[in-house]
Amino acid sequence: MLQEMRATAGEAPGKGDKPLLMLRDVGKSFSNGVTALRNVDLAIREGDFLSLLGPSGCGKSTALRLIAGLSTPTTGLLDWRGDARGRSDIGFVFQEPTLLPWASVFDNVWLPLRLRGVSREKAAPAIREMIQRVHLTGFEEAMPRELSGGMKMRVSIARGLVTKPRLLLMDEPFAALDEITRFRLNNDLLQLWEQERFTVVFVTHSVFESVFLSNRIVVMAARPGRVFREIAVDAPYPRDDAFRTSPEYAALCREASGVLGEAITLGGGSDDGH
């Protein structure tokens, strides 16, 4: 089984193909009769930037919650490999910035460390470094309400990365932002990832975003939610604005759009929400 999955994964410019987490025949159904996921087999390798791409209701957010340990699979299992410590080694970035409105930028980034018992003084260097890396230096004492949508999302990313997690889970983090802000955040996120090569699982419904960011795109279909096909994005990193306008990018987007189109037809449309 492992062999098969590696074969479909394609050659990716990750850290190698050391698996971090294997989803084995994972399914999830809810008490209201909805089967959110069925028979999902997926190998997440260290250093992957993996996008889960699909229409609404294909279970991509459910998959993310399962990986995060926020919910348990009905069938199958999650097989953590290597020295990952499971839940405590995960950073999570939600669709909304989800900041504490009563806390400053600094204290918001401190939160994950604070909950692990790290004092403000001890955490300060890590917090300052993280704030600097998401380009928010000078805004440490600002309150969330004083920030724009893009800046709030930067704080959210800094908070997700401040514990130096092995795995960063992102649930449509830029969906609510305007395109210019979105492009800029895509660039900056890639830069962060290229420096550290943590593993990312990125949920999105944007073909363009997934092609720009990831080395692997897993296209999902709905009803029931399942893995439809995987696309390897071979374009080398670093990717920048030049890549965004290259014919290679356009071709990849066309391919991904095609696969997504097939997945949507298979799932019977996607216009009825979750």
Next chain:
Amino acid sequence: MTAIDREAAALPLDAEEARRVRAARLERVGRWVLPLAIMVLAIWLWDRICVWNEIPQYILPRPGVVAATLYNDAGLLFGSLLVTLRITFLGLALAVLGGVGLAVLFAQSKWVEMSFFPFAVILQVTPIVAVFPLINIYVDNQTAKLLLCAWIVAFFPILSNTTLGLNSVDRNLIDLFKLNGATKWQQLWHLRLPAAMPYFLGGLKIAGGLSLIGAVVAEFVAGSSGQSSGLASRIIEAGYRLNAPRLFAALILISFTGIVIFLVMSLISHLALRRWHESALGQER
């Protein structure tokens, strides 16, 4: 966002904007001047009605007489006010402790909330005046009697608001806390309590006024058996003696106290929330 964009605002104001600025300034002034003017007018009218109709002082005293009484009886009245205030604030403090304590307990488990919340409602909807004779029988200590009364009236808004606040936390934030291995205590301290703050302060504003009402009502009921020395007993006493000026003076003191309590609570609320909560923000956008 706000501070950064201001630099660009160097253009002179056009007519429309100028009008808006003028209207805003007028509104600011009017907010204070209008009620004051109406108040002065009403007092003047009150005085004139007394004079025109030759109403005797023991029915309706002129405002000047009331003011004079307030001054002349100051020692007696303010002494009584202190007694009432003591009950009010002790009652409010107990209401805060009891209300927040119970709300935190409720937040720990849905089962506790389901079991006990109805009793809090029953305690709240039963008129305190009807309950007081019972309290009078069972509780000996005069202060304890009045406190219990003020507490019963004031604790409910704090309990119900704080419970609501503790339960209205962003689901994603709860997930984030779980992901980071937060204990129940950490979740309460770092997430639920701060999130409940605006709700709690809303409850506090109501409870402040209610505890004054509770204290006065309790004194009224207890005062009729001649044991209290608060403002309410002064009112009863003045009523028996047809001393209308003192009655009015005491009444004015009570309502002034209520206003001050409300303003203090509003100030506390504003100071606590001004950095982050929508309710405390100016119209800066």
